[in-house]
Structure formats: structure tokens, C-alpha cells
Amino acid sequence: MTRRVTSFDVAARAGVSQSAVSRVFSGASASKATSDKVREAAEALGYRPNVLARSLITGRSRIIGMVVAYLGNPFYPDALERFSRVFQDEGYHTLVFTLPEGAGDTDTDRIIQQMLDHQVDGIVLASVGLGDALAARCEAAGIPVVLFNRGQAGSGLAQVTSANRLGGAKVAEFLVAGGHRRIGHVAGWQGSSTGRDRTEGFVARLAELGQEAVGIEDGRYDHAEAVRATDVLVARGVDALFVGNDHMAFAVMDHLRSALGLKIPGDVSVVGYDDVPMAGFAAYDLTTVRQPVGRMVKATVAALVNQIEDKSAQAEVTEIDGPLILRGSARIPEGLA
Amino acid sequence: MTRRVTSFDVAARAGVSQSAVSRVFSGASASKATSDKVREAAEALGYRPNVLARSLITGRSRIIGMVVAYLGNPFYPDALERFSRVFQDEGYHTLVFTLPEGAGDTDTDRIIQQMLDHQVDGIVLASVGLGDALAARCEAAGIPVVLFNRGQAGSGLAQVTSANRLGGAKVAEFLVAGGHRRIGHVAGWQGSSTGRDRTEGFVARLAELGQEAVGIEDGRYDHAEAVRATDVLVARGVDALFVGNDHMAFAVMDHLRSALGLKIPGDVSVVGYDDVPMAGFAAYDLTTVRQPVGRMVKATVAALVNQIEDKSAQAEVTEIDGPLILRGSARIPEGLA
DNA sequence: CGTGGATTTGCATAGGTGTGCAAAATCAGG
DNA sequence: CCTGATTTTGCACACCTATGCAAATCCACG
Numbered sequence: 001m002t003r004r005v006t007s008f009d010v011a012a013r014a015g016v017s018q019s020a021v022s023r024v025f026s027g028a029s030a031s032k033a034t035s036d037k038v039r040e041a042a043e044a045l046g047y048r049p050n051v052l053a054r055s056l057i058t059g060r061s062r063i064i065g066m067v068v069a070y071l072g073n074p075f076y077p078d079a080l081e082r083f084s085r086v087f088q089d090e091g092y093h094t095l096v097f098t099l100p101e102g103a104g105d106t107d108t109d110r111i112i113q114q115m116l117d118h119q120v121d122g123i124v125l126a127s128v129g130l131g132d133a134l135a136a137r138c139e140a141a142g143i144p145v146v147l148f149n150r151g152q153a154g155s156g157l158a159q160v161t162s163a164n165r166l167g168g169a170k171v172a173e174f175l176v177a178g179g180h181r182r183i184g185h186v187a188g189w190q191g192s193s194t195g196r197d198r199t200e201g202f203v204a205r206l207a208e209l210g211q212e213a214v215g216i217e218d219g220r221y222d223h224a225e226a227v228r229a230t231d232v233l234v235a236r237g238v239d240a241l242f243v244g245n246d247h248m249a250f251a252v253m254d255h256l257r258s259a260l261g262l263k264i265p266g267d268v269s270v271v272g273y274d275d276v277p278m279a280g281f282a283a284y285d286l287t288t289v290r291q292p293v294g295r296m297v298k299a300t301v302a303a304l305v306n307q308i309e310d311k312s313a314q315a316e317v318t319e320i321d322g323p324l325i326l327r328g329s330a331r332i333p334e335g336l337a
Numbered sequence: 338m339t340r341r342v343t344s345f346d347v348a349a350r351a352g353v354s355q356s357a358v359s360r361v362f363s364g365a366s367a368s369k370a371t372s373d374k375v376r377e378a379a380e381a382l383g384y385r386p387n388v389l390a391r392s393l394i395t396g397r398s399r400i401i402g403m404v405v406a407y408l409g410n411p412f413y414p415d416a417l418e419r420f421s422r423v424f425q426d427e428g429y430h431t432l433v434f435t436l437p438e439g440a441g442d443t444d445t446d447r448i449i450q451q452m453l454d455h456q457v458d459g460i461v462l463a464s465v466g467l468g469d470a471l472a473a474r475c476e477a478a479g480i481p482v483v484l485f486n487r488g489q490a491g492s493g494l495a496q497v498t499s500a501n502r503l504g505g506a507k508v509a510e511f512l513v514a515g516g517h518r519r520i521g522h523v524a525g526w527q528g529s530s531t532g533r534d535r536t537e538g539f540v541a542r543l544a545e546l547g548q549e550a551v552g553i554e555d556g557r558y559d560h561a562e563a564v565r566a567t568d569v570l571v572a573r574g575v576d577a578l579f580v581g582n583d584h585m586a587f588a589v590m591d592h593l594r595s596a597l598g599l600k601i602p603g604d605v606s607v608v609g610y611d612d613v614p615m616a617g618f619a620a621y622d623l624t625t626v627r628q629p630v631g632r633m634v635k636a637t638v639a640a641l642v643n644q645i646e647d648k649s650a651q652a653e654v655t656e657i658d659g660p661l662i663l664r665g666s667a668r669i670p671e672g673l674a
Numbered sequence: 675c676g677t678g679g680a681t682t683t684g685c686a687t688a689g690g691t692g693t694g695c696a697a698a699a700t701c702a703g704g
Numbered sequence: 705c706c707t708g709a710t711t712t713t714g715c716a717c718a719c720c721t722a723t724g725c726a727a728a729t730c731c732a733c734g
Binding site for chain 2: 681682683684685686688689690691
Binding site: 114 | 385386387388389390392393398400408409411413414415417418421422425430431432433434435437450451453454455456587588590591592594595596614615618619620621
């Protein structure tokens with residue numbers, strides 16, 4: 001393995017100083033003449049600036065740390081893929097961390113520490129919370145953090161979510177308009193803002209319409225829990241279920257049809273949340289609230305890059321509205337296409 | 338933002354030299370006494386070694402570059418999650434790159450270049466090929482490459498796949514034993530080794546059993562293509578379909594049931610490949626050949642780490658066998674549970 | 675206590691780049 | 705051609721750690 005070619009080599013060949021080479025490649029001022037000479041020499045030698053050395057001195061790595069909890073829910077791979085792509089376009093790269101099963105605070109701590117070690121320029125937490133102590137540490141290190149698809153009131157952290165309360169409300173309206181009077185709710189994890197907000201919006205709107213849920217069970221965004229919740233609610237005779245995300249909704253539908261022998265939407269209407277690609281598959285054909293992933297990702301990247309480039313920028317809280325996508329898993333009210 | 342605390346600061350406080358600090362943190366020899374003093378001082382100051390400076394001098398970044406083409410197929414998020422976890426356990430981190438839609442050679446080139454720029458210690462290509470020129474460049478840079486779930490004959494690259502030929506053969510045996518005599522095949526992309534191998538094993542075994550496929554259509558690992566292929570094969574009156582991967586199989590099943598009104602497995606048996614988690618969902622209940630992701634990932638990591646730590650290590654080609662998982666989407670032969 | 679060997683320690687330098695500062699070069703205008 | 709303003713260039717140093725080498729320290733044994 002031959003030694004790396006450095007800026008000195010290029011400088012020697014081009015007949016200029018090392019600083020000149022550096023300036024050409026970091027976009028600082030340089031005359032046309034030297035710039036040409038340098039580029040030509042670099043080309044000939046196959047020179048590429050050493051990213052590590054550059055990061056060491058500038059203190060900016062152009063790497064984004066991304067923590068993602070659970071890729072089993074297809075919403076996140078989709079988001080991850082988009083993140084990676086958008087960051088690449090912005091000239092950043094994505095260092096991915098996954099949280100172990102029992103996501104303890106110690107684990108988050110260790111991961112954040114490793115990110116700081118790598119001097120990431122920014123952090124995206126997808127569906128992961130951040131303790132105040134850690135948030136403070138990132139703040140102190142001057143590393144901006146954006147929460148994706150999770151809010152954290154009073155944390156002062158930037159966050160991007162969909163309009164979860166509104167989404168929950170839309171489902172309430174839709175189900176009531178569809179004539180349902182025994183509505184149950186397999187809630188998203190109530191320890192997360194998304195779960196709580198969807199539930200709150202849903203319950204509040206139901207109340208405004210003079211209804212009350214027959215039952216609310218926390219499905220914890222988990223397959224097995226969702227099935228358990230379904231059993232409880234079916235026992236109470238529901239005729240419609242609002243499920244906290246699509247991932248659980250699939251489990252719920254499978255259980256309703258296969259284990260309980262119920263027809264969808266004949267016996268029970270089911271509505272989900274996310275509009276994951278799979279929701280459109282014929283086997284589920286799930287009516288669901290769309291989370292506009294593309295726009296959410298773009299907003300997250302924009303907020304992060306903004307904070308990176310302008311340290312004084314404020315941490316924004318962004319909510320993006322998404323439509324209810326009508327499919328076949330829930331009875332459609334008269335008068336709607 | 339306060340200046341970073343360096344090894345000099347720690348040295349001063351502990352009353353030793355900077356090299357002593359370095360040695361303590363890089364695990365070199367140091368007496369108990371100094372080691373204790375250094376650790377204490379480091380703790381008090383909140384010192385952490387600067388990874389960038391370390392990488393710059395050692396030439397090892399402890400970062401693995403990972404290229405993944407398409408996270409829409411749930412096989413890959415699953416693998417990615419495991420990779421990230423296993424690498425973390427080994428003290429490496431994962432820099433993720435995604436390939437744009439029309440994965441041209443130029444794109445791969447650019448991505449590899451960026452990885453080399455970041456001086457990754459190794460590269461995993463998940464379901465992505467590598468031109469000879471690029472392979473040579475990695476070789477020259479001393480960066481080992483392992484292909485995951487893709488082979489490339491004659492490339493001299495390390496690769497980990499499942500036993501695809503054998504898997505295809507198993508399906509052939511299973512379908513014939515089930516009494517099917519009009520078997521069709523929605524093949525995996527014939528431009529990939531996995532697609533070709535599965536097809537070859539399948540076709541060869543069929544021939545040995547005195548049968549021939551009613552038709553073979555390349556589904557290109559794509560939903561729409563798989564549906565098109567299904568139409569073609571159904572028109573030829575198939576009573577069983579071997580589909581190149583689960584991702585396509587779901588599309589095929591949806592199309593068979595919803596659009597064509599056929600019963601599975603009553604009218605048509607369907608067998609997939611991968612055993613993605615979703616294959617076990619009641620809505621599909623897909624009989625499929627399991628790719629043992631866990632073992633494949635571990636083998637890939639082991640091969641890579643081995644090559645990183647011992648530059649003279651040979652590039653191994655690993656094939657891991659996986660069982661046929663019997664579920665309800667295909668008629669089960671007499672005498673099998 | 676003396677001596678040889680093993681271990682530990684400090685010095686100094688390398689790794690490759692960005693950047694402040696002053697000197698040099700360029701340019702415009704009279 | 706001269707002068708002052710502006711741009712370009714080179715020098716030297718900073719960024720922070722790892723490591724070869726020689727000096728120093730330690731240990732055990734006679």
C-alpha cells in the first residue's frame with residue numbers, strides 16, 4: 001500500500017505552497033492561474049484532501065449522527081433511506097446508531113457519548129427521547145439536536161412531527177360520520193408524544209361529537225401488545241378500531257380476521273396511522289392517516305443544517321399536516337368518494 | 338463553547354507527560370500508579386480522547402462504510418439493524434450510504450470515493466455490485482470489502498450469501514412433492530447472483546425430477562414487474578409459483594387474490610424466499626426459504642473484521658444454508674407436518 | 675550493595691490540513 | 705512611473721494524538 005498523496009505533493013508539483021493547495025480545495029480566494037495549476041497537479045497525482053485532517057482542524061466533520069430505535073416498523077427504514085439521501089445531497093454523511101432492545105437511559109447515554117466522540121455536526125433522534133442531562137451536554141458541545149417524529153415538551157429541542165392531534169381528530173370525525181357508535185382505540189405508546197397526541201386529539205374530537213370511546217388500550221407500538229389490546233376491545237363489542245400506527249394495525253387486522261373470524265370492514269372498521277407503503281397492499285388496504293415522510297425529513301434536515309450553519313438559530317418546533325387516506329378497511333361515510 | 342480538554346490538560350493535572358495519557362487510553366503499557374492518576378484526572382476534567390486525531394495518526398477510523406440499495410424490501414432494514422448492532426459491539430460504527438434510484442456506475446463510484454475519503458476501515462455492500470476498477474481501487478487503498486447477499490464470481494471479493502442454489506432446489510422438490518405439475522417462476526432479478534442462483538437451482542432440480550417450468554419471468558425484485566410476470570404466468574395456467582423473494586411474493590399474492598380472484602393455495606400455491614418477518618403475518622402466511630439473517634450478518638462482520646485486523650487474510654466466500662419454512666400459502670405434501 | 679534485565683517514562687516528531695499574519699504581487703488612477 | 709488600495713501568496717503554527725527511541729526507573733538475585 002503506497003503512501004497517501006498529500007497537499008505538499010501537489011504543491012511541489014504545481015510549484016506553489018501547500019497553503020495554496022489548501023485554499024483551492026477549501027474554496028478560499030485563489031487566482032485563476034494557481035487554481036488551474038493546482039487542479040491539474042491534483043488530478044495527475046490523484047490527490048484527495050484528507051477529510052480527517054480537515055475535520056480535526058475545522059472542528060466540523062460533516063457527519064450527522066442518527067439514532068433509530070426500531071427498524072421493524074417500516075416507517076423508519078423509509079425515513080432512514082430518505083435521510084441518508086437528503087443528507088448526501090447536502091454534503092453530509094449519516095452515522096447510524098441503533099438502540100438495543102430494552103432501550104435504557106444508559107444505552108442512550110453511551111451512544112450520545114460516542115457521537116460526541118466522533119464530533120458529529122448534528123444529531124437526529126428518530127423516535128427516541130433525550131434526557132435533560134444529555135440534552136445539556138449536546139448543547140454544551142454546540143451540537144444541535146432534532147427530534148424526528150417525537151416531541152418533548154419543555155426540552156427546548158427542535159422537533160419535527162406530523163400534526164398528530166389533528167390526525168387523531170380526523171379519524172374520530174371519519175368514524176363517527178361512518179355511523180360507528182362503539183369505537184375502540186388501540187393507542188400508540190403513551191410514553192411517547194406521538195402516541196399521546198394522537199389519542200388526545202381522537203378522544204377530544206369524539207367528545208365534541210358527543211361520543212366516548214368504548215375502550216382505550218395502550219398497544220405500545222408492539223405487535224403482541226396490539227393483539228392483546230384487540231382482544232380486550234373486541235370483548236367489549238367494538239364496531240371500529242383506531243390503531244395508533246400502521247405497524248400495529250396490521251397485527252390487529254390479522255388477528256381480527258384469522259383468529260377471531262371477523263370481517264373488515266363488515267364487522268369492524270380499522271383505521272391506522274402513518275400510511276406506510278404496505279398499507280396500500282391489497283391484503284390490508286388500510287385506511288390511515290398519512291404522515292408525509294418526505295416533507296418531514298426535509299424539514300428535519302433543513303432545521304438541523306440551519307442550526308449547524310447558524311449557531312444562534314432558534315430550535316424550531318414543526319408540525320406537518322397529513323391527509324386521511326381512504327381505503328377499504330373502514331366503512332366510508334355516505335357522500336364521500 | 339469552551340475549548341476541548343486535551344491529553345495535555347490531563348497530563349498537567351496528573352503530573353505526567355502527554356504520552357503517558359495517550360498510553361493509558363490506548364491500552365499500551367503503563368504502571369498502575371500513573372494509570373490511576375491519569376484516569377482520575379481525566380474523570381475530573383471530563384476528558385475524552387479525540388477520535389479524529391487518533392484516526393488521523395493511526396490511519397484507522399473504526400468506521401465501516403455500508404452501502405444499501407433498497408430499504409423498501411424489509412429484508413434489508415432487518416439486516417441493517419443487526420449490522421449496526423454487531424458492529425457497535427465490535428467497536429465499529431456504521432456510515433450508511435444509499436444508492437439513488439437508477440443505480441448507475443457513476444453513483445457507486447462517487448459513493449466509494451466518499452468512503453475512501455472518510456478512510457473507512459472496511460466496506461459492506463448489501464445487494465450491490467462493484468466494478469472491477471472500483472474493487473481494484475479499494476484493494477489499492479487497503480480497504481477490505483465484503484459483499485452481503487450478493488456474489489460476484491471472479492471478483493476476488495469476500496462474499497456472504499445464503500445457499501441460494503440449494504434453496505431453489507428445495508422449493509422445486511417441495512412443489513413437485515405437493516403434486517404440482519404446472520409450476521411457474523417469478524424470478525429474482527437475473528442481473529444479480531442471488532436471482533440467478535435461486536433460479537438455476539430451482540430449474541436444475543425440476544429437471545432432475547423430470548419436470549419443466551411452465552414459464553419463467555424476471556420480476557426484477559420489483560412490485561410492478563412481479564405483477565406483470567404473474568399475469569403472464571397465470572395466463573399459461575400455473576398451479577404453483579416460486580417467487581424470487583418475499584417482497585415480490587406479497588405483491589404476487591395480492592394480485593392473485595384481489596385482481597384475479599384466485600385462492601391460495603387452492604388455485605395456486607405460492608412460495609417465496611427470505612422469510613422476512615412479514616411472511617409470518619396471517620394475511621400472507623407465506624411458505625418461504627429462510628435466509629438466516631443473523632448468521633449471515635455475523636459471518637459478514639467476522640469476515641470483514643478479520644480482514645481489517647489481518648491484512649493478509651484471504652477473502653472468503655461463505656454460503657449459509659437456510660430451511661424451507663412451511664406455512665399456509667402452498668399445498669403441503671402428504672406425510673409432511 | 676551491585677548488576678543485568680525488564681518495565682515505564684518523557685522527549686520529540688509525525689500525521690495532513692486550515693488559517694492569521696505579513697510580505698509580495700497585482701491593479702487602477704493620476 | 706509612482707502611489708495607494710486590493711488581492712494573492714507563503715510562512716509558520718495550530719489541531720490532538722500515537723509511537724520510536726533513549727533515558728530512567730524498577731525488580732530480583734547473587
